[in-house]
Each structure stands twice: as C-alpha cells, then as structure tokens.
Amino acid sequence: MSEQVSIYDQIEIEDFTFDEELQTFSYPCPCGDKFQISLGDLEDGENIAVCPSCSLMVEVIFEKEDLQDFIDQVS
Template structure:
C-alpha cells in the first residue's frame, strides 16, 4: 500500500470531542484517523473524499496526552505506564 506522505503526529490537529486527528489533504478535504484506531496500532489516515492516504508517525506513548485530553481512560484503551 502506497501512501501520499508521512506526517508526524505533532503536525496533525487533534479534536478531543471527536477523538479524531486530522490533516489537510491536497483535494481540499482532510485526512482523518481516530484515536481508538491509533491505540490499536493503526497508522494510516485516509481522506474521505479522494484515494489519498498518509502514514502517521508516532510512538504509542505519544498517545497518552491525547487520551487525557479526550478524557479517555488510558487503562481501558490498552496504554500502560
């Protein structure tokens, strides 16, 4: 599977109320990936309007701050200290 680009998680926008990361897509829409999917090991964000995908670069421990912002219990989603 070929991706359009590799994007660091820090360059994405996190929407805590939706538990969703987004990044602008060249088509005018945005790439999207859910926090829950990332916690499950997924790292490909897709654009719902075109066929482009990006590879999100992150370490599992990077997600801890986002689970806290979203109010998600990290023990319930598999993150351990």
C-alpha cells in the same frame, strides 16, 4: 493477491489537529478535504489516515507514548 497500499506522505502526529470531541486527528489533504484517523485506531496500532474525498492516504508517525497526552485530554 494482496493489494499494494500507496502512501502519499508520512506526517508526524504533532502536525495533525486533534479534535477532543470527536477523538480524531486530521491533516489537510491536497484535494481540499482532510486526512482523518481516530485516537482509537492509533491505540489499536493503525497508522494510516485516509482522506474521505479522494484515494490518498498518509502514514502517521508516532510513538505509543505520544498518545497518552491525547488519551488524558479525553478522559
């Protein structure tokens, strides 16, 4: 039996904050923490950012081409 994933919202990648040092994207969560997803996860096709403090998840809306600018920043 597969578990149903409940998505809190869909957020465009340009609304996330990118941390070059950690190579992660973050976005404020209603609980006060931040949703997070790594550049590597996005490159691998993952698109669900998870809040470490609560059970909320958001879907990151992006095109593969959108990632190239971020990849260039950390290269």
